[in-house]
Amino acid sequence: MAYSETVATAIEFIKVSKTFGGHERSNRVLNEVSWAVPKGKTTVIAGGSGQGKSVTLKLILGLLKPDSGQILVHGQDVVKMGQTQLRQLRTKFGVLFQGAALFDSMNVFENIALPLRERTKLNDEEIRAKVMATLATLELAGHEEKFPAQLSGGMKKRVGLARALQLEPEIVLFDEPTTGLDPLMTLEIYRLFQRMQKQLGYTAVIVSHDIPKVFELADRIVLINKGEADVFTDAGQIIHSDKPHIREFAEKTIGGATAFRSI
Amino acid sequence: MITGWARPFFFLGDQCLVLLADLGSMGIFLLSTLTGLFRPPFRGRELLRQMRFIGAGSLAVIFFTALTSGMVLGLQGHHTLNKFSAEGMLGSAVALTLVMELGPILTALMVAGRAGSAICAEIGIMRISEQIDALECMAIDPFRYLISPKLLAAILTVPLLTAIFDVVGIYGGYLAGVKLMGANSGAYFNSMMVSVTNHEIRLGIIKSFVFALLIVWISAGRGYFVHRIRGAGFGAESVSKVTTQAVVLSSIAVLIFDYLLTAVLL
Numbered sequence: 001m002a003y004s005e006t007v008a009t010a011i012e013f014i015k016v017s018k019t020f021g022g023h024e025r026s027n028r029v030l031n032e033v034s035w036a037v038p039k040g041k042t043t044v045i046a047g048g049s050g051q052g053k054s055v056t057l058k059l060i061l062g063l064l065k066p067d068s069g070q071i072l073v074h075g076q077d078v079v080k081m082g083q084t085q086l087r088q089l090r091t092k093f094g095v096l097f098q099g100a101a102l103f104d105s106m107n108v109f110e111n112i113a114l115p116l117r118e119r120t121k122l123n124d125e126e127i128r129a130k131v132m133a134t135l136a137t138l139e140l141a142g143h144e145e146k147f148p149a150q151l152s153g154g155m156k157k158r159v160g161l162a163r164a165l166q167l168e169p170e171i172v173l174f175d176e177p178t179t180g181l182d183p184l185m186t187l188e189i190y191r192l193f194q195r196m197q198k199q200l201g202y203t204a205v206i207v208s209h210d211i212p213k214v215f216e217l218a219d220r221i222v223l224i225n226k227g228e229a230d231v232f233t234d235a236g237q238i239i240h241s242d243k244p245h246i247r248e249f250a251e252k253t254i255g256g257a258t259a260f261r262s263i
Numbered sequence: 264m265i266t267g268w269a270r271p272f273f274f275l276g277d278q279c280l281v282l283l284a285d286l287g288s289m290g291i292f293l294l295s296t297l298t299g300l301f302r303p304p305f306r307g308r309e310l311l312r313q314m315r316f317i318g319a320g321s322l323a324v325i326f327f328t329a330l331t332s333g334m335v336l337g338l339q340g341h342h343t344l345n346k347f348s349a350e351g352m353l354g355s356a357v358a359l360t361l362v363m364e365l366g367p368i369l370t371a372l373m374v375a376g377r378a379g380s381a382i383c384a385e386i387g388i389m390r391i392s393e394q395i396d397a398l399e400c401m402a403i404d405p406f407r408y409l410i411s412p413k414l415l416a417a418i419l420t421v422p423l424l425t426a427i428f429d430v431v432g433i434y435g436g437y438l439a440g441v442k443l444m445g446a447n448s449g450a451y452f453n454s455m456m457v458s459v460t461n462h463e464i465r466l467g468i469i470k471s472f473v474f475a476l477l478i479v480w481i482s483a484g485r486g487y488f489v490h491r492i493r494g495a496g497f498g499a500e501s502v503s504k505v506t507t508q509a510v511v512l513s514s515i516a517v518l519i520f521d522y523l524l525t526a527v528l529l
Binding site: 061063087088090091093094095097098099101102103104114115118119163167 | 304388389392393394396397399400401402403404408
């Protein structure tokens with residue numbers, strides 16, 4: 001199913017290919033895929049393990065280069081950018097990593113304050129006020145002196161999100177945000193994502209294998225499977241796809257149509 | 264699939280390509296770290312923290328190594344020079360050996376073992392736990408933020424540690440040669456002052472600058488590229504392997520550059 005452009009796009013992949021390994025062991029993860037992320041909405045990138053979900057995130061950030069194709073972020077081609085331009089571009093992004101990637105030698109406050117200290121001219125008092133406000137919003141007040149090793153999985157994700165949102169990014173990328181969390185905590189994190197997006201209006205891109213629960217958040221679903229990317233507006237479209245490999249994926253990951261009745 | 268007679272050539276070519284790519288990455292790493300020294304915002308507090316760790320933290324081990332090597336030099340020097348009735352040259356022999364050779368090289372080896380391994384493990388863990396990716400995603404240059412303060416701290420403190428090593432070593436030699444073996448105290452210091460000139464001191468200081476650069480470059484570089492080093496494995500195992508590799512490589516590099524610098528500057 002082709003995704004037709006009707007709203008402003010934040011990110012656009014145009015015929016992007018990416019292959020790993022050389023000679024005998026080459027593995028084409030993306031084969032001329034084209035899809036777009038609408039501005040201000042939530043796009044979920046789903047797919048099985050090793051299908052190229054995390055590669056897609058790294059391509060968006062310019063941490064990897066594709067073999068061919070264009071990747072546009074707000075109309076600018078990431079592929080053609082040098083290191084300085086990429087660094088400039090990355091100021092538009094907030095990223096929540098799979099393991100939260102908190103700096104383990106810094107406490108919660110210092111972790112969240114880091115982007116403000118390094119990327120803004122705010123003084124210590126302004127930084128403290130801003131960080132404490134974020135901590136309160138994300139229900140982390142009172143934990144600012146703790147170190148990452150002293151936090152639970154869910155709290156680490158919230159601190160990671162707090163840090164990612166400090167510079168008021170236009171686009172927030174979430175890499176497997178609920179890995180290692182129990183179902184209740186997963187639900188809580190999803191609610192938090194929805195609340196924060198509503199409040200701040202950023203474009204969200206969520207890479208996840210938490211299927212079908214993560215589809216509840218999605219305005220768009222990009223399914224990456226066997227080198228192809230297919231775009232859907234909701235989960236129901238996936239199981240009724242006319243492509244056999246998509247139906248097969250739906251059967252394997254979510255048990256087919258029955259799993260979607262509640263969605 | 265490559266089989267038969269071509270296989271050894273394929274293997275050799277493959278190894279050469281890996282080595283060249285590794286050298287290229289390390290070259291770019293060094294350049295990025297050096298340019299990071301001049302890019303604001305500067306991290307003064309972090310620089311002081313690193314100076315305390317690399318410099319002040321190494322004082323005890325440097326003091327102990329210097330004292331024992333100076334005392335051994337004093338004893339052996341006295342024993343050897345006595346055969347030629349030249350124990351008056353003891354101060355000169357001890358001081359020249361320490362200032363030009365043992366001071367810079369033993370200080371560098373101690374710093375490589377103590378601080379180099381810690382730098383490599385710290386950066387390696389930050390790499391495998393995506394902390395370095397997180398810095399890049401926040402548009403914070405990881406070279407300027409993480410590596411450059413360590414490099415500058417080492418460049419500032421290793422020559423100072425070397426100077427301390429030299430002084431303590433000379434007094435160690437005095438203790439063993441003069442106090443224990445009975446060599447003449449005045450001759451010890453006089454011969455030293457005559458033979459140790461600015462040239463010898465300059466050679467020792469230049470060596471210690473270069474060794475400091477080599478240690479941080481190799482140690483931090485191995486940690487930074489831990490995910491890309493072939494055969495290092497994954498996770499904690501990869502960090503432990505590259506840390507060992509960093510200490511071995513930086514020690515070998517220090518020894519090789521010691522010879523090269525002596526050959527060029529002597």
